[in-house]
Amino acid sequence: ASATGKEVSCYEDFCTNLNDGTYPKCETEKPCGYKVLYADGSGTDGYYVRDYIQYNQASGTTQTSPGNASVVFGCGARQSGDLGSSSQELDGILGFGQSNTSVLSQLASSGKVKKIFSHCLDGQNGGGIFAIGQVVQPKVKTTPLVPDQPHYNVNLEEIVVGKDILDLPTDVFETGERKGTIIDSGTTLAYLPDVVYAPLINAIKSHKPDMQLITIEEQYQCFQYAGSVDDVFPTVTFHFKGSLTLMVYPHEYMFSTEVSREKLWCIGWQDGSLQSKDGKYMTLLGDIVLSNKLVVYDLENQTIGWTEYNCSSSIELLDDHSGAQYSVSAHDLSSASILEKGRISIFLLLSVLYVIYF
Secondary structure: OOOOOEEOEOOOHHHHHHOOOOOOOOOOOOEOEEEEEEOOOOEEEEEEEEEEEEEEEEEEOOEEEEEEEEEEEEEEEEEEHHHHOOOOOOOOOOOOOOOOOOHHHHHHHOOOOOOEEEEEEOOOOOOEEEEEOOEEEOOOEEEEEOOOOOOOEEOEEEEEEOOEEOOOOOOOOOOEOOEEEEEOOOOOOEEEOHHHHHHHHHHHHOOOOOOOOEEEOOOEEEEEOOOOHHHHOOOEEEEEOOOEEEEEOHHHHEEEEEEOOEEEEEEOEEEHHHOOHHHHOEEEEOHHHHOOEEEEEEOOOOEEEEEEOOOOOEEEEEOOOOOOEEEEEOEOOOOOOHHHHHOOOOOOOOOEEEEEEO
16 A cells, blocks of 8 residues: 555566575566465465665654665565464564564665664563664673574573572583574563473472462463562573673563462463474573663674663664764553463564575
């Protein structure tokens, strides 16, 4: 329905570059098609279009002016699996990956932005901050991204529960194809290899040996508890290369729900090997560990970093053209519950089985 939108032809460079210079059965005016399948059985297929993306450009402290840029993106004509169900369907998936075809990379190649973006997910009030550009305040410590990986892979070195270092196999955090540690804002929870998940859960349970776990929604381990989880359960701390740590408090890795009018607390850590075959060797850190932190993806310097932060406040961005610093405020966004989001949490980024262009 867009007056400015136009289908991308299979003859165009964008399409042929995706297909190593060739496009099977390309005919005059035939659109450049795509098909994406995910490990949870979901899928989307359609065709590429070129149109203008609208955004707010920082022009002063808490002030913005309208901006736009032409980008190519997929128009999903058919969705399948959970993506096609009324309870799980999404408005869309915004690509901010490292590939040359992502929205971020296209904006950068047009000279509109640098390849740096940030998010601050408010786990208390909902909403938060999403911004493209160099963050001046607050300062964040960083860890290098693992080179030549399609996702945001990092080097995880150890996990500490409370004051105790988990005793894990020495090779559990090795990086490589279908293994290693990924930071993924497209995932709601956190998925760990079984050799990590089991000792982590046991270490958490040891702080309250009498708790009785029940399983709801066929995947969440939950228990009854009326007090503050922060008073009883331990903080989980991830240590990354470069002395960067990620502290996850009990109220962040646990979430409350109500079943038959009874309040339950559920554990957000998940056994990745039960979700997909890839999860047997991968650590996938999603929104429950990224909430209440400003996370900065600096693709210019191939680093990622974060700091604990009030995501209802504001951050300072640098204007590359003028050198001025502008404050960017948080925004309120409606959001589904953890249980609603958790069902679709693992397919968004990690679990792409394959992409076909046709």
